[in-house]
Structure formats: C-alpha cells, structure tokens
Amino acid sequence: MKYETVIGLEVHIELATESKIFCSCSAKFGGEQNDHVCPACAGMPGMLPIVNKRVVDLGMTAGMMLNCHINRTTTFDKKSYYYPDLPNAYQTTQWFAPVAVNGTVEIETSKGKKNVRIKQIHMEEDAGKLVHDDWTNTTLVDFNRTSVPLIEIVSQPDLSSAEEVVAYLERLRSLLRFAKVSDCRMEQGSMRCDVNLSVRPEGSDKLGIRTEMKNMNSISAITRAIEYEVARHIDAIENGTEELVQETRRWDDVKGKSYAMRNKETAGDYRYFPDPNVMPVVIDDEWYDGIKATLPEFPEVKRARYIDQLGLGEYDADQLVESRAFCDCFEEAYAVCGNAKEVANYLISDCMNLLNKKQMTVDMLTLEGKSLGELINLVTEGKVSRPNAKKILAVMFENDINPAEYAEKEGFIVSNDTGKIEKVIAEAIASDPKAVADFKGGKEKALMALFGKCMKELKGNCDPQTLREMLIDAVNKQ
Amino acid sequence: MYITKNGVKTDKAIVLDDMILTKDMPTTAGSRMLEGYNSLFNATVVDKLTDAGYEIAGKANVGEFAIDVMGETSHFGAVKDDEGNLSLGSAEILKKEKVKAAIQLDVNGAPRRASAVSRLVFVKPTYGTVSRYGTVPVACSGETVGVMAKSANDCLEVLEVISGYDAKDGTSLPADMIEEAGEIKRVAVVTAFDGSIDDGVKADIDAFVKTLEAKGVAVEKIDGAGLLASKTAWNILMSAELCNNVSRYDGVKYGYRTSDYTTIDELYTNSRTEAFGDLLKTAILYGSETLSDENYMKVYDKALRVRRVTVDYFDSLFENYDAVLMPATSKKAYGEADVKDMAYEENLYTAPASITGLPAVVAEGVQLVGKVFSEKALLELVKLCKEGE
Numbered sequence: 001m002k003y004e005t006v007i008g009l010e011v012h013i014e015l016a017t018e019s020k021i022f023c024s025c026s027a028k029f030g031g032e033q034n035d036h037v038c039p040a041c042a043g044m045p046g047m048l049p050i051v052n053k054r055v056v057d058l059g060m061t062a063g064m065m066l067n068c069h070i071n072r073t074t075t076f077d078k079k080s081y082y083y084p085d086l087p088n089a090y091q092t093t094q095w096f097a098p099v100a101v102n103g104t105v106e107i108e109t110s111k112g113k114k115n116v117r118i119k120q121i122h123m124e125e126d127a128g129k130l131v132h133d134d135w136t137n138t139t140l141v142d143f144n145r146t147s148v149p150l151i152e153i154v155s156q157p158d159l160s161s162a163e164e165v166v167a168y169l170e171r172l173r174s175l176l177r178f179a180k181v182s183d184c185r186m187e188q189g190s191m192r193c194d195v196n197l198s199v200r201p202e203g204s205d206k207l208g209i210r211t212e213m214k215n216m217n218s219i220s221a222i223t224r225a226i227e228y229e230v231a232r233h234i235d236a237i238e239n240g241t242e243e244l245v246q247e248t249r250r251w252d253d254v255k256g257k258s259y260a261m262r263n264k265e266t267a268g269d270y271r272y273f274p275d276p277n278v279m280p281v282v283i284d285d286e287w288y289d290g291i292k293a294t295l296p297e298f299p300e301v302k303r304a305r306y307i308d309q310l311g312l313g314e315y316d317a318d319q320l321v322e323s324r325a326f327c328d329c330f331e332e333a334y335a336v337c338g339n340a341k342e343v344a345n346y347l348i349s350d351c352m353n354l355l356n357k358k359q360m361t362v363d364m365l366t367l368e369g370k371s372l373g374e375l376i377n378l379v380t381e382g383k384v385s386r387p388n389a390k391k392i393l394a395v396m397f398e399n400d401i402n403p404a405e406y407a408e409k410e411g412f413i414v415s416n417d418t419g420k421i422e423k424v425i426a427e428a429i430a431s432d433p434k435a436v437a438d439f440k441g442g443k444e445k446a447l448m449a450l451f452g453k454c455m456k457e458l459k460g461n462c463d464p465q466t467l468r469e470m471l472i473d474a475v476n477k478q
Numbered sequence: 479m480y481i482t483k484n485g486v487k488t489d490k491a492i493v494l495d496d497m498i499l500t501k502d503m504p505t506t507a508g509s510r511m512l513e514g515y516n517s518l519f520n521a522t523v524v525d526k527l528t529d530a531g532y533e534i535a536g537k538a539n540v541g542e543f544a545i546d547v548m549g550e551t552s553h554f555g556a557v558k559d560d561e562g563n564l565s566l567g568s569a570e571i572l573k574k575e576k577v578k579a580a581i582q583l584d585v586n587g588a589p590r591r592a593s594a595v596s597r598l599v600f601v602k603p604t605y606g607t608v609s610r611y612g613t614v615p616v617a618c619s620g621e622t623v624g625v626m627a628k629s630a631n632d633c634l635e636v637l638e639v640i641s642g643y644d645a646k647d648g649t650s651l652p653a654d655m656i657e658e659a660g661e662i663k664r665v666a667v668v669t670a671f672d673g674s675i676d677d678g679v680k681a682d683i684d685a686f687v688k689t690l691e692a693k694g695v696a697v698e699k700i701d702g703a704g705l706l707a708s709k710t711a712w713n714i715l716m717s718a719e720l721c722n723n724v725s726r727y728d729g730v731k732y733g734y735r736t737s738d739y740t741t742i743d744e745l746y747t748n749s750r751t752e753a754f755g756d757l758l759k760t761a762i763l764y765g766s767e768t769l770s771d772e773n774y775m776k777v778y779d780k781a782l783r784v785r786r787v788t789v790d791y792f793d794s795l796f797e798n799y800d801a802v803l804m805p806a807t808s809k810k811a812y813g814e815a816d817v818k819d820m821a822y823e824e825n826l827y828t829a830p831a832s833i834t835g836l837p838a839v840v841a842e843g844v845q846l847v848g849k850v851f852s853e854k855a856l857l858e859l860v861k862l863c864k865e866g867e
Contacts, residue, residue: 039518043726045507046499046517046612048647080722080769082746089725139742141730271769273718273778276619278648 001238002202005230007165007195008157011172012150013182014126014190015058021125021149022049022092029188033131033142041147043087048277051076055149056099056281058181059123060291062151063100065175066118070288074099076123076278079270084141085128093124093152095272097280105155105175107167116168117156126150151181157196157207162226166219169193178296178324183363186217193222199233208233209244213251213258225251229258302327310340319348323362326351332369337376346372350390354397371396375403385460388412414461418470421454421462425474428453436478447471480576482533490578491535492527492636493571497544497583498623499612500524500534507614508540508552511727511734511753521612522647523581523623523640530639535577538567542755543616543724544585545716547817547824548592551757556814559596563811566592568626573598579627579636585616586716586821587806587828593626593840594806599860600626601633603853605835606651608637609644615723617716618649620832630841630860637853659800659852662859665695666799668702671827678810682843686803689842689863702802704791705830711784712829713822714768718778721765724758757821789834796849801856804830806845 020027023040040047056074063070077095103118128146132139153172159165173184173191184191193216198208211229216222229249235241249258297305299321306317320326326347333343351367375392378384384392384407392403392412407413415421428450429436438446451471455462480491499505499517506512524534541551548564550556559565559573568580569592582589584602593600602624613623623640627633644650667687672680690697729735729749736748754762768777795802805827809816817824830847831838837853839846841860848856 043731044518045512045614045726046519046521048611048615048649050646050648078722080725082725082728084728084730084742087726087731089728090722269771271722271766271771271774273722273769273774274782276649276719277615 003199003230003234003237004202004204005160005197005199005226006157006207007159007161007197007226009153009155009159009165009168009196010194011153011155011169012126012192012194013062013153013172013176013184015055015149015151016180016182017052017054017058017149019052019054020147021052021055021123022147023047025147027148029190031144033140034144036144037146041087042143043089049076049092049275051278051281052149055123056283057291058149059099059121059151060283060288061179061295062153062176062181063103063121064292064295065179065181066100066103066105066121066153066172068100068103068118068121070100070283071097072283072288073097073280074123074283075280076275077272078275079272081268081270083127084139085130085143085146087128087143087146091125091127092275092278094122096274098122099151105168105171107164107171109161109163109167114158114164116158116164119154119156121151121153124150124152157198162223165195165222165226169219169222174299177363178299178327180324183361186219189217192217195222195226195229197226197229197233199230199237208237210246211244211258212248214248216251218253221251221253224253224256225258228256232258296324296327306330306340310334312340312344316341316344316348320344323365325363325365329365329367329369329372333373333376334369336370336373337380339376339380342376342380343372346376346393350393351397354394367397368400371401371403378403378407382463383407383414384412385414385462385464388460411459412461414463415458421458421467421470422474424454424457425450425471428457428471429474429478436475439475440478447475450475480533480535482535486533488533489576490532491576492532493535493538493568493575493577493580494524495544495566495568495580495582495589496537496540497585497614497616498524498537498581499614500537503534503537505537505614506554508542508544508549508554509753509755509758510553511724511750512614513553513734515733517612519612522609522644524612526640526642527581527636532578532636532639535571535575538571538580540567540582541588542758543614543720544583544588545616545720545761546586546588546757546821548588548595548812550814550817551755551821553755558814561811562813563595564814564817565596569593569596569598572596572626572628579625579632581636581640582624582626583610583613583616583621584624584828584832585621586712587825587832589624589626590806590828590838590840590845591812591824594843594845595809595811597843598626598628599630599633599839599841599857600624601637601853601857602831602838603637603641604651604837604850606649607641607656607851607853609640609642609647609650611644611646611650615719617719617832618723619715619719620712620835622835630839630857630864633839634854634857634861637857656851659849659855662800662846662848662852662855663695664799664801665690665697665846666700666702666795666802667697668705668802668804669699670702670706671805674826675805675808676810679805679807679843682810683803683805686842686844686863690803690859693862693865695859697803698799700795700799700802702795702804704788705802705804706826707784708788708829708833709823709826711781711788712825712833713764714777714781715785715833717761717765718769719765720758721762721769724754724762727753729753785833788830792830792834792836792847792849801846801848801852801859804845804847806840806843810843 026036075097078090080090098120100121126148128143198210200208306312435446541549608623734753739745839856
C-alpha cells in the first residue's frame, strides 16, 4: 500500500528585541548565568507585566510577512505548569486572541510550488534553562532566557515530506530575517521547531495517529527525524511492530531514534485564562499602517528588480538577497553612486572577506550604504585608487567615517599635480639607470621596477594609466 | 503624635498590611510560605507615602493571602479586639495607636468587614486609580489598594497621596481617563440582603438612612437582587487567579522549602503542603478545577459573563441613583468560631464592588458602592453625615 505523510509545524522564534517581553532586562543571548534577571522575570511577587511594544511590532510584522490577518485587539493569557525553569509557574502567552491568524507561505520544492496555510502566530515569553551539574549531582536554574520574547508560528497540517518541511523552514527564515523579526539561528536556539506527524494510506481523508517531536533545532536533524518517524509509523501500521499512540517523542540525533517521553511530561491541562494584569492590546490604524510601511520587499521581488532594472547578474542578485543588511546597504550605496555592479562587487567580495575575517555573519554588517556609495564615487572619479579604496573600506567597516575626509586626511587622494609626478619619475630614473637601459633594450618588464618605485613614492595616489604613460615618455626621452 | 521605632515623632504615621511589599521589612502575606521574605523593592504606594513625608510605622497581620473573613487564617495567629472578637491587625492598631491610616489590599473584602465591625472608615477606590505594583498578587482582576482610617477626612488625605498613574502597573489608569463623579444626592438602599443580616447590621443601615434623609439626600429602597450573583462569580474568579498566582511559591527560588524531598515533585508538593493553610489549599483546588479544560467554559467563562452583567446592572442603577447602600457584613461582630468555612459566604456583600472594580466606602458599619471615580464623593457624603454629630 502507498502512504502519505501529514505534517504540521509549530515554530518558535526568538524576537530581535533589546529587552524582554514584560520587563526591561536585556534579551541578549548568553551573558553570565542569571545576569539578565530582575524581580519580574524571576517570578517575585508584586511585579506587574508591562508589554514591550516592540514585541507587538515584530509580532505584527511576522504576521504581515506571512499574509496573516492581524487581530486588531490581541490579548495575553496565562498557561500554568510547574517546572523549575518557569519562575512564575505560568507562561504568559496568547491563547484566545493571538496577534495574527489565517496566513499562507509559498514554498517551492522539486515537485513545484505549494501554499502552506498558517493557523496562527502568537507572542509569548520563553522559559529559563536548567543546568545539570553531574559532579555535584545538582540542577541549577539560569533565568537569563526567562521572558525573552518569542513568537510561535503554527502551521496547518499541509506539509507532506521532509523536503517540504525544510523548504518551509528556509522560507520562514528568509522572510523573517528579511523583515528583521529575528536572526532565526537554529544553533543558538532562536529558531526551534516542534514536528507533528502522522501517516495514512494515500487518498484517505482520515488522519492517522499523530506524534509530536519537540524542540528540534537543526534542519538536518529534522530531516532525519521525519524520515525515521515515517518509517516507524508505516512499520507499525503494516507489520504491527508496535501500537501507535498519540504522544510526545524525543528525537535522539546521535542514536538516530525517537523515544517516547514519560507520560507525565506530556499529559497536561494548562488551565489557560486571560491575564488580568495585561490589558488587551488595541492596534489602531496608525500603528497598523506604520508597521505595514516598514515591511521589506520580498526577497524574490528584490532579486527580480536587481536583475531586470539594475542589470545585475543572477549570481550577484542571489548573493545580495541572502541578507537584508546587504540589500539595505546595496540600495543606499546605489542611490548615491548609481553604479549597481560596482556596489555589488564591493559587497560580495570585499565586505564578505572582511566579515569572514572577523567571523561575523552577513546580518551583522553595519557598513553605511551612503558612505560606500561615496567611496565608489571617489574611485570612479579617479580621486582614489582601487587599492587605496580597499584600505579605506576596511576602516569604514569598523568606524563611521566620511570616506572623502578620511582619504584627504590620510593622503589617499590621487595627485593631479603632474609636476610632482614628473619629479618622482625623474628621481626613479636617476636611481636605476640599469632599468632604463634594459627597457630601452627591449625588456618590457624592466619598466615595472620603475613603475613600482614611483607608485610607492606617490603612496598609490596616482592614476596607473597616467603614470605609465608619463613614465614611458620620460624613459624614452633619456 | 506617634513615635516610630526610630524615635521619629510624627502625626503622619502609616501602617501597612502585610500584603504590601517593603524593602526594609519582611512581607509575609500572613503565610508560612513567605515567613521572613524580604522584597527587593517597595510597593509604589510605599514610595509615594514616604516621598510625601509619611512615616511607615510597621506592618499589620493579615489572613493568609488576605482571602479570609478577617485574618483568622494567618499563620501568625488571629488578632482579637478588647472584647475577644475577631479583628484585623490594621484596625486594632488604628484604634489603639496614634497612626493616621492603614494601607490595605482589599482582595476579598476583609478590610471592609474589619472597618464595619470596628466602626472605622475604609475606602476601596476605583480599580486602576491606585497602583498595585508591589502588592502580593492574589486576585489581580479585582483586588484594590485601599485606605482605612478613623475618619473620612484622613481617608481622603491619604488616598490623595497614593492615587495616580503608575507606568509600572499595566492596569493603572492615566489621569486623562479619570473623570471624578459629582456630589451624591440620590442613594438606593438594597433590600435583597435583608434576609441574611442580623438585627444589629439592620439597625446600622436604618440609622444611616435616617442620617442621609436628615442631610437632604434622597433615599429609595430597591430590591437589588441583581447583586446576589456576584459572590459565586467572584469566588470562581478569585480562586482561579489565586491558584495561578500562588503557583510561583514552589520552594525553588525563595520562601519556605521543605527539608523532606528527594525529587523535584516532592520538593513542590511537600513545601506547599507544609507551608499553606487549609483555606488556601481549598481555594487552590477550587481555582484549579474551575480553569480545567473541562470546566473553563462551563464555570470560569460564565463567571466572566456574570462580571459583565453585574457591571451593566450597576450602570442601570446609576441611571437613577448616585450610590448604592448595602451591608458590608452579616454580623456586628465575629467570634473566631463563627467564621469557620465562611470566607466563601461572607463576601456576599463585598463581592459586587470587588468583581466590578467600583469604589466602595465603609463607614458607620454600612457600605456605599458608587459609580466609577466616585470614591471622593462617597467620602464627602460620609463627612456630611458626621457633621454636627
């Protein structure tokens, strides 16, 4: 018999906010244990939650990027359960009126394009982390991650293979990074995924028994886990190897197997109810339109525009739309210098090299597009040589400098003073009569020694073509 | 003049009930769970008072998490008045010491009942006008910080100090949303409670009606049966919120921790079993049930509807009247034995104002509930009634 797989995903994404969702503690990843903690996120009595407006901004942005309806009145609810990393013994989340509902995400796989429906996106707080110390056989709690804002994106069960799941996750990642909702880094846990999966005979309209795998945090592990689970389900149905039950399972990527979690951890009545301390958030037209106006073009729209209107090659366009930071810088620089190819070259080769050298990701690019455009203008106007432009770029990468002022100050401006160039040439010729003789004797290469000497003396601030011509003139006159 | 522990002579001494968090004094909420607990911060009301030159004289005993009749469930024992009847710590201090006022968290009406039996004045202002930042959370959708004092004047003075918008409380109302209600000229007297109150309370109500009439206030009897559903609805909402709010006391981070555990579940269970009293445990179980998947729509959601209906009912009364007069208690005094199992019954009279967030003033042994932002008008009415006495 042929089977089909039915998969729905719950994707948790940490939002790129400075502070936590209900208090002013830092929401940054890492830090010394329990450094980013205050009485509110440590669950002490008397603190009241104040909604971080930025979280709602990003929740709405995510909703709009995924074509959702935005609930103009959105509310927060409490979800109760006991766990030591949850200091209040409840998580504040959205149950009754999530910020966004009914969206769609288009994915593309080897089988073509497909729409995946989004059930809802809700905002909530993250839990802390437990740290197990085997040496003393104790468990300690780190509350740094407690109340870090998350959105959870719940899809409908529209996915049917690991390939589709991967395409869906990549698409979410691309859209949300583009909209600066999150850096979506699975390895740091800022994007995590619960996979709900069942298997049924092809063509059947009845769903099979569903299992859930929680907190998957790498694309390759998700692929392996789905393939394993599908095989396990089919085996159980065909050969009766085990009885399938609706349960939560843990994926062990090292062993390549999934395990049933203890029943206790899975059974739960979360006793949701509206949080009386958080007033309903009402999104008025001004707020809604303001967020709408900040939405970026979708990556594929940008890509097409870069190719069709700005004349970039496909490779360059693909490289740029990998990252919103690159696109922003590219567009700002292009607005200043009007030379798309040139800007793309600086970003894709020089800036990428600099980022790699500093072990930074593309999203960490802070280069001012305007300055890059100005630098390119200096080059195309012949005021700064290409090698010197690279030196200036390296400085611009770390400091907010005006390239023209900096070039002036550091003596990087190409000299138009022919008197000075002639003087330097005369000195070079005088210091190396052998090279002059060799060149005159037909050794073309001999000129390079003289050329190099002059360029060095001029600190590179000379148009190479001009220098070359003047040098040949001078040597021939000897 | 009151002389504080530090030897400061003051006529602006304030006592705080033990639901109000203070940095330099423990806050126990009357529970073994928080015995010796020191908050890292002061409640907004505490800072407002000290900034205005008031001296905090100390903390007063409350029932465990302030949900009982009148302090009888405190881990540190009940407080009695000179006749041996139940009282609240704040009320006894006000009667015996030269303090100006007591600041209390009105969760389930205990301060109103204590004021009624002790002949003190208590104002529970409109929900959202006084910050709840730094109060031990129990039933956040209805509990309100109020002022108990010997006179309406003192209540007015202190209320003025502690009121006002607080950015640290998401339910705090900005000044531009507050429109003070006008003078109280028409009062409705509710008769629906007559069957459950004793003769002493009845006599207090009759006497207050006479005074009102003598002062030229129009008084009319109404049935007011629409207020009888508040009690059950409030018991549901309060227990549900309490169950959730006290879940944080798990023995892990602070507060009482059992010495008898090997697993995390035993740590939770034994800490809470040993540190919580019977009434609190009952409330937790009740609240947990009402929020369960099975009961949420049948029970909790219905209680939210009753809240809405009660607000509408009050609104309909306020079309014809400026305030509603009703009892605050069923009795003139409570013996300790009387109040057993009464916490979920005796709030029949206090639940209407708790569930709606409307302001209430208790004075002369009776309770007045007014429109939103009428707390000052209610206190002015009490002042008027006392004039020429």
